Amino acid sequence: MGVWRKALFPFKILFGGAVFIRKSLYKNGVFSRYKAPIPVIVVGNISTGGTGKTPMVDYLLSIFSEKIRLGVLSRGYGRKTKGYVSVIPESTAKNVGDEPLMMSQKHVNVKVSVCEKRPQGIQQMLQDHPNLDALILDDALQHLPLQPSFKIVLTTFQTPWFLDTLLPVGNLREPASSAQQADVVVVTKCPTTLNEETKNTYKTKLGVGPHQKLFFTTLKYNAYVRGVAEVALEEFIKNSFVLLTGIANPSTLVSFLNAKKAVFTHKSFPDHHIFSTVEITALANLNQPILTTEKDAVRLAPYGLKNLYTLGVRVQFLADEKQFLEAVRAALFC
Secondary structure: OOHHHHOOHHHHHHHHHHHHHHHHHHHOOOOOOEOOOOOEEEEEEOEOOOOOHHHHHHHHHHHHOOOOOEEEEEOOOOOOOOOOEEOOOOOOHHHHOHHHHHHHHHOOOOEEEEOOOHHHHHHHHHHHOOOOOEEEEEOOOOOOOEOOOEEEEEEEOOOOHHHOOEOOOOOEOOOHHHHHHOOEEEEEOOOOOOOHHHHHHHHHHHOOOOOOEEEEEEEEEOOEEEOOOEEEHHHHOOOOEEEEEOOOOOHHHHHHHHHOOOOEEEEEOOOOOOOOHHHHHHHHOOOOOEEEEHHHHHHHHHHOOOOEEEEOEEEEEOOOHHHHHHHHHHHHOO
């Protein structure tokens, strides 16, 4: 932890007090909470980001969207619009955000919308799509005006909340004890060799309650990349390339490519980065292929970069996937 962050300790106390007061006002009924007439599953975290919420939402949609009529509501981080906006084929990342646009393109039978005020967004979605069976919300765990029916909280194996502390000293948006509110805890980005002893240690240190279920997952990258053509990843990395990322935590992808002994130059941008004309021109003039993530690709799509390739990723459970799906299924079909 940097010295400058330690100097912010008084502000951590103020931040923690503000969080406690706000949550108490909702808990004691001073402020009302909206409960939707259909099941609402929230996928969130108690840290500032990079825990794998988007891959988890993508995973849930891939499993359940063919069985029931699902909708997704997100804040739409990085968009230049305000209020409620439906994601349609003509949408761009600038007006709906990169993650909602990606979800809409990957799951064409799912209704996707964005709204910073979740209760109003849900009500509008139900008005626009009255036949929806359930909703999945991306990153709404701290949105107290909403009372979801099922909560999935994520934390990474590398930076679990028991090694972190409140903002602005650390990266937690609320105290670690807040994770007790979740129905399911998922430790993401785990090594595939994780043993039972380490799992039990994490269970204890995370403070998983008897009412909660704990699962461990990793990220599995596709065996191919997509660009002007679909190319096997092993074939693609035989030549040097540029890795382009604008995501919260690209370390997992970088480690994956390094393990494959790929030769690349990493151009890293902030999460949800909007590329400038100068940056796009520089990318277009590169003499090497560019590899990027699915989320970055939707922001780059309007520019028609001919040397751009995309590597997809998906959630993979290390164990007990069936139990996880049964818990989610029970929430969706309640």
